Amino acid sequence: MRYKIATFKSIFFYTLLFSFLFSCSKENKDNRNEVVDLYKYVNPLIGTKGEGNTYPGAQVPFGMVQVGPDTETDLWETASGYEYSDSVIFGFSMTHLNGTGIPDLGDILFMPTIGKRQFKSGKINKTDKEIKQNPYSSKYKKSPEHGYMSKYNHIDEKASANYYSVKLQDYNIWAEMSATERAGIMNFTFPESDSSHIVTDLSHVLRWDVFWSSIRVENDSTISGHHQVKGWANDRYVYFTAVFSRPFDDLVIMKNGKKVIYNTTRFRSSLEASGKNLQFIADYKTRKNEKISVKIGISAVSAQGAYENLMAEIPEWDFDKVRESGVEKWNKELNKIQVEGKEEYKEAFYTAFYHTCQAPFIFQDVNGLYRGFDKNIHKAEGFENYTLFSLWDTYRATHPLFCLVQRERNAQMLNSMLTHYDQSVDDLLPVWSFWNNETWCMIGYHAVPVIVDAYMKDLPGFDAERAYEAIKTTAMNPNYDNVKYYAENGYVPFDKENESVSKTLEYAYDDYCIAQMAKKMGKIEDYKYFLKRAMAYQNVFDPVNKLMRGKDSEGNWREPFDPHAYAHDINKRDITEGTNYQYTWYVPHDINGLINLMGGGDVFEQKLDTLFTYNKDNLEKGSEDILGRFGEYWHGNEPSHHIAFLYNYVNKPWKTQKWIHKIMTTQYGNQPGSLCGNDDCGQMSAWYIFNAMGFYPVCPGSNQYVIGTPLFQEAVINFESGRKFKMKANNISDDNIYIQSVSLNGVSWNNSYIPYSEIIKGGELLFEMGPSPNFNWAVADDSVPVSLTK
Amino acid sequence: MRYKIATFKSIFFYTLLFSFLFSCSKENKDNRNEVVDLYKYVNPLIGTKGEGNTYPGAQVPFGMVQVGPDTETDLWETASGYEYSDSVIFGFSMTHLNGTGIPDLGDILFMPTIGKRQFKSGKINKTDKEIKQNPYSSKYKKSPEHGYMSKYNHIDEKASANYYSVKLQDYNIWAEMSATERAGIMNFTFPESDSSHIVTDLSHVLRWDVFWSSIRVENDSTISGHHQVKGWANDRYVYFTAVFSRPFDDLVIMKNGKKVIYNTTRFRSSLEASGKNLQFIADYKTRKNEKISVKIGISAVSAQGAYENLMAEIPEWDFDKVRESGVEKWNKELNKIQVEGKEEYKEAFYTAFYHTCQAPFIFQDVNGLYRGFDKNIHKAEGFENYTLFSLWDTYRATHPLFCLVQRERNAQMLNSMLTHYDQSVDDLLPVWSFWNNETWCMIGYHAVPVIVDAYMKDLPGFDAERAYEAIKTTAMNPNYDNVKYYAENGYVPFDKENESVSKTLEYAYDDYCIAQMAKKMGKIEDYKYFLKRAMAYQNVFDPVNKLMRGKDSEGNWREPFDPHAYAHDINKRDITEGTNYQYTWYVPHDINGLINLMGGGDVFEQKLDTLFTYNKDNLEKGSEDILGRFGEYWHGNEPSHHIAFLYNYVNKPWKTQKWIHKIMTTQYGNQPGSLCGNDDCGQMSAWYIFNAMGFYPVCPGSNQYVIGTPLFQEAVINFESGRKFKMKANNISDDNIYIQSVSLNGVSWNNSYIPYSEIIKGGELLFEMGPSPNFNWAVADDSVPVSLTK
Numbered sequence A, B: 001m002r003y004k005i006a007t008f009k010s011i012f013f014y015t016l017l018f019s020f021l022f023s024c025s026k027e028n029k030d031n032r033n034e035v036v037d038l039y040k041y042v043n044p045l046i047g048t049k050g051e052g053n054t055y056p057g058a059q060v061p062f063g064m065v066q067v068g069p070d071t072e073t074d075l076w077e078t079a080s081g082y083e084y085s086d087s088v089i090f091g092f093s094m095t096h097l098n099g100t101g102i103p104d105l106g107d108i109l110f111m112p113t114i115g116k117r118q119f120k121s122g123k124i125n126k127t128d129k130e131i132k133q134n135p136y137s138s139k140y141k142k143s144p145e146h147g148y149m150s151k152y153n154h155i156d157e158k159a160s161a162n163y164y165s166v167k168l169q170d171y172n173i174w175a176e177m178s179a180t181e182r183a184g185i186m187n188f189t190f191p192e193s194d195s196s197h198i199v200t201d202l203s204h205v206l207r208w209d210v211f212w213s214s215i216r217v218e219n220d221s222t223i224s225g226h227h228q229v230k231g232w233a234n235d236r237y238v239y240f241t242a243v244f245s246r247p248f249d250d251l252v253i254m255k256n257g258k259k260v261i262y263n264t265t266r267f268r269s270s271l272e273a274s275g276k277n278l279q280f281i282a283d284y285k286t287r288k289n290e291k292i293s294v295k296i297g298i299s300a301v302s303a304q305g306a307y308e309n310l311m312a313e314i315p316e317w318d319f320d321k322v323r324e325s326g327v328e329k330w331n332k333e334l335n336k337i338q339v340e341g342k343e344e345y346k347e348a349f350y351t352a353f354y355h356t357c358q359a360p361f362i363f364q365d366v367n368g369l370y371r372g373f374d375k376n377i378h379k380a381e382g383f384e385n386y387t388l389f390s391l392w393d394t395y396r397a398t399h400p401l402f403c404l405v406q407r408e409r410n411a412q413m414l415n416s417m418l419t420h421y422d423q424s425v426d427d428l429l430p431v432w433s434f435w436n437n438e439t440w441c442m443i444g445y446h447a448v449p450v451i452v453d454a455y456m457k458d459l460p461g462f463d464a465e466r467a468y469e470a471i472k473t474t475a476m477n478p479n480y481d482n483v484k485y486y487a488e489n490g491y492v493p494f495d496k497e498n499e500s501v502s503k504t505l506e507y508a509y510d511d512y513c514i515a516q517m518a519k520k521m522g523k524i525e526d527y528k529y530f531l532k533r534a535m536a537y538q539n540v541f542d543p544v545n546k547l548m549r550g551k552d553s554e555g556n557w558r559e560p561f562d563p564h565a566y567a568h569d570i571n572k573r574d575i576t577e578g579t580n581y582q583y584t585w586y587v588p589h590d591i592n593g594l595i596n597l598m599g600g601g602d603v604f605e606q607k608l609d610t611l612f613t614y615n616k617d618n619l620e621k622g623s624e625d626i627l628g629r630f631g632e633y634w635h636g637n638e639p640s641h642h643i644a645f646l647y648n649y650v651n652k653p654w655k656t657q658k659w660i661h662k663i664m665t666t667q668y669g670n671q672p673g674s675l676c677g678n679d680d681c682g683q684m685s686a687w688y689i690f691n692a693m694g695f696y697p698v699c700p701g702s703n704q705y706v707i708g709t710p711l712f713q714e715a716v717i718n719f720e721s722g723r724k725f726k727m728k729a730n731n732i733s734d735d736n737i738y739i740q741s742v743s744l745n746g747v748s749w750n751n752s753y754i755p756y757s758e759i760i761k762g763g764e765l766l767f768e769m770g771p772s773p774n775f776n777w778a779v780a781d782d783s784v785p786v787s788l789t790k
Helices: A002-027 A128-133 A305-314 A319-334 A342-355 A398-405 A409-421 A447-456 A462-474 A480-488 A500-521 A524-540 A591-598 A603-615 A642-650 A651-667 A682-693 A755-758 B001-028 B130-133 B305-315 B319-334 B343-356 B398-405 B407-423 B447-456 B464-475 B480-489 B500-523 B523-540 B593-597 B601-613 B642-650 B653-666 B683-693 B756-760
Strands: A067-072 A091-093 A107-115 A157-161 A163-168 A173-179 A183-190 A195-203 A209-219 A224-231 A236-244 A251-257 A273-276 A279-286 A290-298 A335-342 A370-371 A375-380 A433-435 A705-706 A712-717 A724-730 A738-744 A754-755 A763-770 B069-072 B091-093 B109-114 B155-160 B163-168 B173-179 B183-190 B193-201 B208-218 B222-230 B238-243 B250-255 B272-275 B278-286 B290-299 B338-342 B369-371 B377-379 B431-433 B704-705 B714-717 B724-730 B739-743 B753-755 B763-770
Touching: A002 A591, A067 A163, A091 B377, A107 A173, A107 A183, A128 A273, A128 B714, A157 B447, A163 B343, A163 B464, A173 A319, A173 A480, A183 A195, A183 A305, A183 A319, A195 A290, A195 A398, A209 A279, A209 B208, A209 B447, A224 A279, A224 A305, A236 A433, A251 A273, A273 A279, A279 A290, A290 A305, A290 A754, A319 A342, A335 A682, A335 B208, A342 A398, A342 A682, A342 A712, A398 A409, A398 A447, A398 A682, A409 A447, A409 A462, A409 A712, A447 A462, A447 A500, A462 A500, A480 A500, A500 A524, A524 A591, A591 A738, A591 B739, A642 A651, A642 A705, A642 B464, A651 A682, A682 A712, A705 A755, A754 A755, A755 B500, B001 B724, B069 B163, B109 B173, B109 B290, B109 B431, B163 B319, B173 B319, B183 B193, B183 B305, B193 B290, B208 B250, B208 B278, B208 B601, B222 B278, B238 B305, B250 B500, B278 B290, B278 B305, B290 B305, B319 B343, B338 B343, B338 B683, B343 B398, B343 B683, B398 B407, B398 B447, B398 B683, B398 B763, B407 B447, B407 B464, B447 B464, B464 B480, B464 B500, B480 B523, B593 B642, B601 B642, B642 B653, B653 B683, B653 B704, B653 B739, B683 B714, B704 B756, B753 B756, B756 B763
Parallel strands: A724 A763, B724 B763
Antiparallel strands: A067 A091, A091 A107, A107 A195, A157 A163, A163 A173, A173 A183, A183 A290, A195 A279, A209 A224, A209 A273, A224 A236, A236 A290, A251 A279, A335 A712, A370 A375, A705 A754, A712 A724, A738 A763, B069 B091, B091 B109, B109 B193, B155 B163, B163 B173, B173 B183, B183 B290, B193 B278, B208 B222, B208 B272, B222 B238, B238 B290, B250 B278, B338 B714, B369 B377, B704 B753, B714 B724, B739 B763
């Protein structure tokens, strides 16, 4: 039974690996820099139920291939293509987005079947409305529309780092898959059948439209082709080459529902086709438990590029080697932070770490060619090209985390963003981009804090002058979202631009970042200029309500004004995905300035308290999918992510500790439904990773991390430099969540923040924890994190 | 007045050129190898009225760019996009097909306008039916649907080699254009206007569908983009970069009829778009007679490739330099055959020569990159890549002509065909291909005679072993059009394959060619095998009717049988675009065998006479567009092209002379309507070139040219080797059309053919002409051209 042999081989390998690691750990008991087996804590199913929008497929760290099951093809809610509550698998596609709010990818689907040739997926009896009414019901019903899809059960499903397997119940076929950076391999273990098939559906994609595709039967066991997708990414090219382990017994290409047959009066080939709706079906007669494998390379450049990727990365028919190589890569990544604590927290933590390594991902072929934003094919010279920049999300914690544990990659990501700038027809850095398309999703110019934060942290590997030119040009763009008006008048008026308050606030923060970089580079005029812009938040602060509020170009405040209202209509809203009450706190670079505007710490604290306790009657239209709610603090979306730390700024760090612990332990976990909101390409997860260690970058670019409360008794960051930064938390437990005292390298530490310089040089941060707040720790005037206005 | 200055500069240049040439001709009076001014005899308008389907646009020899006016966008009949009888110009597009029967290309249209911005072409009140009823009427009527199109008049139109100009009446704009291999330049001379525009319409293409396109405004005077076309070529990519001589005063991209505007809630750029239906409009305020130029590079690889092509070939703003460089190239080509005779014949001749240099054309960027049949981007290493192989037409006379006057290019065309074979998913040489698409048009495997003819004529520059493998593999293909059945059973049965008689006959001829190459290469087994297949024509010869006739797989003849019927229904016909009576003569390699089958020369001659005199009552359905009719001899289509020479084989060369002269002087000429049939990528024209010199390759691959009757008093072929072959015809006139005697290099020549070896080595062929036949010339048994069966 070949499937069992494979399984056996895997067991054999892991036994060997464990023995090796065990022997290592014996000899290097106290040297946590040794790679230990952490991949076992990764559970890719975490976040697949509900709003997390993660996917359980196989991927290597930062790999362009994310191969896994699609249980949904149409629903907006199931952006990654997989929802744990679904009971049907449509097939296994090569690409997926981690935790976005909008579906896309799901390219190049493969599905094994038994019986008559199927070229349509079939449909499930489910509507958006039904999903909303009963989101976790089983929705599958075999119907006349049944196609190649199959029922599956979680009992027969296994997802781990770089491995996914499942039994397809309708066909009694076991499918398992694994990946390299640019290729994937699938094993299908068939029952005995005269009519086994493997379908390749080029018309499949998540939610959007394939408007053109092509396929070629290269030889008796190889196909190649491409499809072009008009999706969230408006103009996307995906090429592939797939090699099957056994020559086809028979084959057929389907075009628009008809067989592509040799037609002597017209097209005289049944071996290739182009069109809008193409499938390929390979037919086999299989023995009982016969395993047929398919290995697939993908590329955004060409089918030839996909072939080269495949042959470079999966030259042999050795599934286990692919899997094990990926496990090794994952262990290497996961060991960058070694934690000790409760097993379920470790599962949540390492799965979070895993999520931060899913995007941005490599976007170039092994030969260095990639498709640029100008749609031309470029060669990456002197850098490695990455894509998927969910910047409104990831500038907050993901890229700051990269500045600690992915320094080399982060520099390459910066270079990729600078290349985007070079290729941009609008002379702009990326806003929200993937697969060489700018989606223009969300607001601000948050490539800026990503670049500035890396510069402030002396990240090597990118050209600072080039980067500065790009961030300044972006921030001076005369067209982008009324930045010009903002620069000239100090705010974005709501009568000229929607989401005007959020934009003003985020521009101001981004400008603070530019000022920091300008200052460090000695560009004093620029420093002054952008520093002034960084204060623009003051111009949308309504001193009567003591809240941020929309202002029109005549200087009139928005009327009527309900600070707790969630404005769904994009043309009427001043706030991006939130309320005025939530966005009021968005001055990460000048909290003290905000405190002053409000009239002092007491008002500030009282307003913060209200945020965490204000109970809205219901989920207002458009906000239904933002969960993780404590009053009006919504952890399920990014605008809230920095707010719980703000108590530190008014010398009430224990309130920060209380909320941070509550959020960590209720909004994260080790179950499919544990993620309270879209993982947003790792941002939700990066938030958790920082906080589990006890600190968080409230203001990237400032080189200060604000102290929350740790989750683990120990966490060691193993820097690429070889240095280590160790966090220890004595007496920590689910009750002992309050900081009693802190020492840094043996010296008492009474600040509610810790500077980057102390972390990167290595050292030990020791927390003494207890069940009640220490009202005396970090309450001195100068113990709070730095603000611009002090 | 800049337009006039340009004209003045042109006049100045040509005066200089003439002076130079005149001085040359004085000094080299008898040396015809000197380049003399022949471009003036080229009239690109010849063949643009009626069935010729030529185009009047600007092109350099074998250039990938054919830039010119489109007067029709939909009609099947107007395959080149230009019909002389039309009175409206839609715009000027970059690519055109010469003389095909099916429309395609017409890519990337530019059109200058005045007034309100127009992004639709507008429509003309014309239907297929109207065209047929009154094909040469003026059909233009200004209507509410009027778009950017304009009326024009032939008085205001000038077409010459590499130059086209016209006045657009609706706008009082003069347009002129010229080309290089991969780029074109257009001058638009505007009146004074506040609302001048230049429209770029990416949705424009001849007859078929643009299903995707993209456009980018690269800077204040440059745009780039592409479109993808599902047409006759099923999957075609055309990229372009266009640089305008003046920065845009304003601009707009139109997408699906709407302005692409900066949209703060979604796409935040008005400078780029992707979609199915895109136009770009550049706005200008123009002074009186202000000239704005646009230079455009194209590519099948990328917009970057198009840009590199443009910058390499048209780096400056010098229209005249582009034009003059092309004129120089044309003069170089045209001088390869120098003729003396009537001026109108010279116009017809050099325009015919011009047509033979329009296709196949270069299909690679200046950097060597090209799109292959596998859709991958390849680099042409060691050869130059060409496309547009209308092989069912051009194997007859175009490529044989290339074996004389385009030897180097023909070798590159062969290499391009071999590359096609390498890239073919079906392991086939091209059948009918262009722009990296196989269209599968027409029948047979006529890449074979093109390759074999070149090999038999010792053409250097290609690998014979590689070529032989390709032709043999093609002829042994197990799938293609029942070749397998034919190979095993000696004929194609009509119950298994349509056009079975034509296919049997053409396969047999192609196989004769393979046999010749095999023999010369010493592959004796292959020689015998293919020689046997070459006799397959005998298996579809009905000995009762003494005609070729469909036979089914049981051996039964087709019933009912009307040898003169034109079977329109493709599923019921045994003949390709003709009648059984026409195709009976298709045994070019064994006319003597056919004579024997018929029962001797007398029957053969009598049947030939009938062909030329048989009057069909009307144009049967499907055959309406095949004109040039003498009885059932239809010169407007290729199956008749070799038939008039067959009288030579029964020792009646004067009958050949009579018909050849008649065809030359009635079916060709110097008027727009002079071409009686589709030029078919130069085949109609190549027929004329050979015959104007007095001979024709009835059986390419045989190394014999069959003597017809010359048209010119003198014709000199200037070989690339430096050798010359001179044909002289004493006493020739429109009355003196009969050969009295022939001498070759001063020695009497009594054969009705002349071998290739005598021509290529140089020499002089002297005809003595007279008003009546010499019944004694070339009538000996061994004076007739060689047949396989002798």
